[in-house]
Amino acid sequence: MARLFEYQAKQLLQEKGIKIPRGEVARSPREVQRIAARLDCPVVLKAQVWVTGRAEKGGILFAQTPEEAEQKAKDLFGRKIGKFTVKEVLVEEKLAIAREFFAGVIIDDAAKKPVLIFSSVGGTGIEEIAKKAPDKIVRLTIEISQGLREYEVRNILQRQDFRGKILVQLASTLTRLYKIARQVEARSLEVNPLVLTEGSELVAADCHLAVDDYAVFRHPELSIEIAREFDRPPTPLEKIAYQVEKNDYRGTFYFLQMEEDPSPEEMVIGFQGAGGGGSMMSMDAVLARGFKLANYCDTSGNPPASKVYRAARIILSQPFLKGYFASGSGVASQEQYHSARGLVKAFLEEKLAIPAVIRLGGNYENLAVQILQTYLTRIRGVVEGYGHADSAEFCAARLAELVRENASKSHLVSPLVYPDFSNYTYRFATMTGEVLIDHRACEACQTKGCIKACLAGILEPDKAGRPVLNISPEEAQKGKCTECLACEIFCKFHEQDAIYVYLPIPGLAEYRQQVIKEQQKKTRRSN
Amino acid sequence: MAILVDKQTRVIIQGITGREGKVRARLMKDYGTQVIAGVTPGRGGEEVHGIPVFDSVAEALEEKGPATASVIFVPATLVKEAALEALAAGVKMCVLIPDRVPIYDLLEILAVASAREAVCLGPNTLGMVSPGKALLGMIGGRAERAREWFRPGQVGVCSRSGGMTSAISYYLTKAGFGQSSIIHVGGDAVVGLGLPEIVQYFEQDDQTEVIVLFGEIGTTQEERVADLIQQGKLTKPVVAYIGGKAAKAGTRFSHAGAIIEGDRGSYESKRKCLEEAGVRVVDSIFDIPRFVNELLRKN
Numbered sequence: 001m002a003r004l005f006e007y008q009a010k011q012l013l014q015e016k017g018i019k020i021p022r023g024e025v026a027r028s029p030r031e032v033q034r035i036a037a038r039l040d041c042p043v044v045l046k047a048q049v050w051v052t053g054r055a056e057k058g059g060i061l062f063a064q065t066p067e068e069a070e071q072k073a074k075d076l077f078g079r080k081i082g083k084f085t086v087k088e089v090l091v092e093e094k095l096a097i098a099r100e101f102f103a104g105v106i107i108d109d110a111a112k113k114p115v116l117i118f119s120s121v122g123g124t125g126i127e128e129i130a131k132k133a134p135d136k137i138v139r140l141t142i143e144i145s146q147g148l149r150e151y152e153v154r155n156i157l158q159r160q161d162f163r164g165k166i167l168v169q170l171a172s173t174l175t176r177l178y179k180i181a182r183q184v185e186a187r188s189l190e191v192n193p194l195v196l197t198e199g200s201e202l203v204a205a206d207c208h209l210a211v212d213d214y215a216v217f218r219h220p221e222l223s224i225e226i227a228r229e230f231d232r233p234p235t236p237l238e239k240i241a242y243q244v245e246k247n248d249y250r251g252t253f254y255f256l257q258m259e260e261d262p263s264p265e266e267m268v269i270g271f272q273g274a275g276g277g278g279s280m281m282s283m284d285a286v287l288a289r290g291f292k293l294a295n296y297c298d299t300s301g302n303p304p305a306s307k308v309y310r311a312a313r314i315i316l317s318q319p320f321l322k323g324y325f326a327s328g329s330g331v332a333s334q335e336q337y338h339s340a341r342g343l344v345k346a347f348l349e350e351k352l353a354i355p356a357v358i359r360l361g362g363n364y365e366n367l368a369v370q371i372l373q374t375y376l377t378r379i380r381g382v383v384e385g386y387g388h389a390d391s392a393e394f395c396a397a398r399l400a401e402l403v404r405e406n407a408s409k410s411h412l413v414s415p416l417v418y419p420d421f422s423n424y425t426y427r428f429a430t431m432t433g434e435v436l437i438d439h440r441a442c443e444a445c446q447t448k449g450c451i452k453a454c455l456a457g458i459l460e461p462d463k464a465g466r467p468v469l470n471i472s473p474e475e476a477q478k479g480k481c482t483e484c485l486a487c488e489i490f491c492k493f494h495e496q497d498a499i500y501v502y503l504p505i506p507g508l509a510e511y512r513q514q515v516i517k518e519q520q521k522k523t524r525r526s527n
Numbered sequence: 528m529a530i531l532v533d534k535q536t537r538v539i540i541q542g543i544t545g546r547e548g549k550v551r552a553r554l555m556k557d558y559g560t561q562v563i564a565g566v567t568p569g570r571g572g573e574e575v576h577g578i579p580v581f582d583s584v585a586e587a588l589e590e591k592g593p594a595t596a597s598v599i600f601v602p603a604t605l606v607k608e609a610a611l612e613a614l615a616a617g618v619k620m621c622v623l624i625p626d627r628v629p630i631y632d633l634l635e636i637l638a639v640a641s642a643r644e645a646v647c648l649g650p651n652t653l654g655m656v657s658p659g660k661a662l663l664g665m666i667g668g669r670a671e672r673a674r675e676w677f678r679p680g681q682v683g684v685c686s687r688s689g690g691m692t693s694a695i696s697y698y699l700t701k702a703g704f705g706q707s708s709i710i711h712v713g714g715d716a717v718v719g720l721g722l723p724e725i726v727q728y729f730e731q732d733d734q735t736e737v738i739v740l741f742g743e744i745g746t747t748q749e750e751r752v753a754d755l756i757q758q759g760k761l762t763k764p765v766v767a768y769i770g771g772k773a774a775k776a777g778t779r780f781s782h783a784g785a786i787i788e789g790d791r792g793s794y795e796s797k798r799k800c801l802e803e804a805g806v807r808v809v810d811s812i813f814d815i816p817r818f819v820n821e822l823l824r825k826n
Contacts, residue, residue: 107630109717109746112637131789144634185631187716214603215629249602250546252626276714277688277741277770281812300690301626302547302665329690331676331697333653333668335550362693363668388697482546 001187001210002227005048007090009209012184013191016176019203023092029077033070035091036063043069046090046206050231051082055124059086062094083232095205100193102126103174105181107188108141116140116148116178118170120160122193136160148178169202184222185215217246235260236514237317240507244310248432251303251334253311256296262320264410264522268292269399270315274300274328274339282327282359285392289400291325294318302334306432306483306503308342313416313505316350317512319519321411323403324356324381327395330388332362340368340385341485344375345501348492352381354411355402359395361388375493382406412523413516416509419500426466428473430481433503435488441498442466449494450487456480459487467499529657530683530708530728530735531620531648531720532560532596536661539587539618540565541609542600543575547624547665551600552576557670560661563591584616596620598654598663606650607632614639622663623649623719630717637719647719653689653711666693666711680705682819683729683763685722686741687712687748688770695741695768695812702816704823707734716746723751730761737764737822739815740806744771747791753800764822765806766815769797 004012010020022039025048026032036043047059054060059081063069069091079086102122108115119137121129130137138156142148153171162170173194181189191204211219216227226234226242234242241255262268269286271293273279279298286293295318299311315324326343339360347356360368369385376383382402386395424436443464450467451459458480460470467487471480483501491499538555542548543565553576556562562578564587571582581587588594597613599606603625610621614636621640623633628650640647648655654664659679666689667673676697682704686692692711699706710725712718722740729735742749749769755761771794790796798808807818 107634107717109721109748110751112634112717112719114634144631144638182631185629187630212630214627215631217604218629249627275688275690276743277686277691278694280770281691302550304546329688329694331672331693332690333665333672333693335668363672479546 001229002213002216002224003050003229004209004211004222004224005050005088006046006207007048007088008222009189009207010204012180012209013204013207016180018173018176019201021092021095021203021205023090026073026089026091027087029070029073032073032089032091033066036066036069039091039093042094044092044094045069045073045076046092047076047079047081047086048088048090049081049084049086051084054081057081095195095203096198097193097195098198098200099196101170101196102190102192103177103194104188104190104192105178105186111141113144114142114178114181116142116153116174118156118174126192142178147182148175150175165200166196166202173202184209184219185212186210187212236511237314240505240511241314243506244307244314248304248307251307252298252301253303253307254296254298255311255314257318258293258295262292262294264320266292266320267322267403268294268320269323269325270294270318270321270411272297272299272311272315272324272326274298274326274332274334278327278329278332281329282325282392285327285396286325286399288393289396291323291400294321299339300328300332300334303338304483305338305342305345305485306430306501308339309346309485309503310505312343312346313350313508316346316352316411317413317508317515319411319413319515319522321354322409323354323399324352325396325399326356327359327392328362330359330361330392332360334363336360336362336364336368337371338484340371341489344371344489345485347376347379347381347383349417350414352379352383354381354409355399355406356381356383357386357395357399357402358383359386359390359392361386361390371489375489381409413512413519415512415516418502421502424500426468428469428481429477430483430501431477431479433483433501435481436500436502437467438496438498439466441496445495445498447495449490450499453486453490455484455486456482528707528732528734529660530725530732531710532655532657532663532708533660534559534561536561536596536663537592537594538562538663539584539594539597539613540578540600541567541584541597541613543567543578543580544570544573545600548600549575551598551665552578554665554668554670554673555598555662558656558662558667558673560663563587563594584612584618588616594618596622596663598622598624600624603627603650604629607636610636610647611639614643614645619645621645621647622652622654623647623713624652624654624664626651626714628715630715633715633717640719648710649713649719651715652713653692655708655710657708658706664711666709676700677709678705679707681707681734681736681823683707683732683735683738684709685712685725685729685738686710687714687722687743688741689714691741691770691812695739695815698813699739699816699819702820704816704819707732712748721746721751722748723755726752726755726761726765730763735763737766737819739819740765740767741812742767742769742797744769744794744797745792749797750791750800753804753806756804756806764825765801766818766822767801767806767808768812768815769794769801769808
């Protein structure tokens with residue numbers, strides 16, 4: 001779930017007519033002082049981090065004067081709370097609290113409907129309150145086609161003995177809360193506490209909002225960088241990977257770094273799973289062999305070879321890997337030759353020097369394993385391919401043996417290198433890249449095998465026998481070219497090496513430059 | 528018998544001309560599923576593997592007669608449109624294959640489905656197969672593989688993990704236990720037919736004697752299956768595996784979720800509820816065939 005910071009969520013509340021405390025977000029102690037001076041009252045400083053129990057972890061401080069606020073802010077900025085470093089602090093007026101409530105909207109997986117939850121007691125420890133005094137909690141299941149009506153909310157509030165002005169205030173606020181949740185497609189929207197001030201105003205003192213990851217694309221106004229729940233800020237490599245995931249709807253690609261900043265000595269490997277259940281089983285298998293995972297990655301749902309290629313190149317942008325392990329459920333429904341070709345292209349371009357065990361069990365596994373065995377003999381790293389008959393445990397054991405035999409080898413990140421594009425005289429765009437063909441080299445071609453290899457059947461010989469599109473370039477770009485990579489791999493090994501499928505990964509070249517610098521420092525240190 | 532899909536099921540495929548649609552149309556047809564038509568707006572008049580393509584669901588049904596199920600292969604953002612179109616045309620079961628369907632889109636689809644007394648499987652599902660009868664979705668990948676991995680028999684399989692749906696069924700086949708139906712309910716937080724719904728279909732099915740369930744952390748599906756057993760609504764024996772034991776017990780973000788669900792959703796909760804209801808919870812999926820064997824012999 002993609003989360004917003006408190007101040008961003010509160011802004012949404014305010015736009016929809018829910019009162020929030022007066023305040024502003026600050027990025028330095030000096031700014032805190034200025035905001036506190038403008039507010040001209042006792043203030044509360046709230047670190048903007050996604051950490052539960054923020055108050056107990058020292059993320060919330062109070063100050064009487066702007067000077068005190070500045071002093072306290074100096075401690076707050078740069079402090080680590082959970083896995084977050086505080087970079088933004090919300091400075092707000094301190095409310096005079098008469099009463100605290102809890103209000104939230106979530107999606108109930110049993111009812112398959114949104115549910116409004118209200119507690120007449122709120123504040124910290126709401127979960128314990130709910131356990132001890134369930135009668136304080138009311139819930140209202142919302143019919144998505146009808147929306148939520150204020151009278152429905154009033155009806156449940158009346159049963160909690162709310163009367164008069166507060167009844168109307170609460171009903172209005174709760175109805176608005178659902179409208180906001182619906183509008184931004186929230187998986188969960190919570191206000192805790194919802195405060196009744198001594199001046200009889202209803203104010204949202206805090207707000208948690210998590211937006212449905214799959215709907216984030218419809219909400220550019222929320223400026224969510226990565227549509228995923230993290231308990232820490234995303235790493236630069238995760239941001240690069242997310243762009244790949246976001247910009248190609250074909251199949252699943254999920255990438256998460258696990259071992260930050262491994263040292264050259266550690267038994268860290270690159271991991272590429274397929275499917276949630278199969279990935280978990282495969283992870284358990286390698287972890288049991290004493291490996292650490294640099295990353296978690298899932299390429300499933302029949303991704304094209306191009307996506308698997310990008311996944312592998314992103315995984316191999318992590319330094320000091322001792323091995324590469326790819327494994328899924330063992331009986332995947334996806335067409336495994338796509339994964340095989342994606343890996344072949346990536347490993348060749350990487351000149352992979354570490355061992356890799358690739359378990360591609362499932363649909364077309366024989367072809368997939370054969371592709372790996374045929375085309376990965378020119379690199380230094382040993383690559384072994386397996387099918388469904390070989391368990392994840394067996395494959396993990398193989399990797400352990402291979403790594404032992406290659407004890408001195410550790411993956412070093414290299415710059416991204418592409419061939420000289422000016423050599424390629426015939427080119428057409430694909431959904432996420434470009435196919436480049438050196439037609440001059442084609443003249444020596446005997447087999448025209450690329451045309452037969454093309455899974456989508458979109459190539460035909462021109463008068464001179466050179467491969468050209470038999471569809472319009474627009475159709476190729478729209479997805480008729482499935483980026484299966486079969487033409488390139490065939491031509492590279494059986495003909496003139498005249499085809500290159502260019503699959504850019506924005507930001508990766510620059511990222512690798514950084515990694516290479518760090519890598520050099522560390523290698524020097526350990527030598 | 529079998530559940531949800533058999534030889535009589537008349538199927539349309541929405542998005543049949545797409546990359547996935549084409550490949551899986553072939554799988555379904557080769558497996559013996561009655562695929563009567565495909566639908567892709569703007570591509571009416573074409574054919575995919577001998578299956579006629581129409582511009583709309585309504586037109587497809589007009590030409591080819593009623594359909595009982597639609598398998599949807601359009602991109603995630605278009606799933607709502609496609610499902611609502613099928614439901615409006617009177618289709619009683621939609622199989623929502625794509626991953627990343629926005630949750631409010633799904634809620635809208637499910638609300639309409641429920642009003643029309645229709646059901647949805649998925650989203651983010653491999654689909655389902657009644658071995659030897661018919662297959663909906665992409666499970667098995669190719670008919671040849673699906674026939675090799677899945678065999679007719681007495682075990683009902685339902686799972687929240689796609690790959691493991693196939694893996695468990697394959698290991699059952701290898702150990703000599705066929706399946707009545709195999710259902711992947713989909714991996715999302717909210718799904719149409721979940722495990723609690725599927726086990727009730729299995730309860731009613733003559734062919735099914737034992738149910739195998741692959742659960743995962745998150746949602747309340749497994750706990751609700753346990754509730755059904757406690758209420759006497761599910762009497763057939765169940766073997767279960769719960770994935771995600773090793774996943775770190777992260778701090779829960781949503782208080783509201785905790786208020787509604789209490790401790791439900793965790794590995795411990797699921798295991799405890801199921802075991803208290805008499806379910807055999809195994810620690811390795813490789814133990815499943817052994818316990819299925821025991822339970823079948825007891826019956």
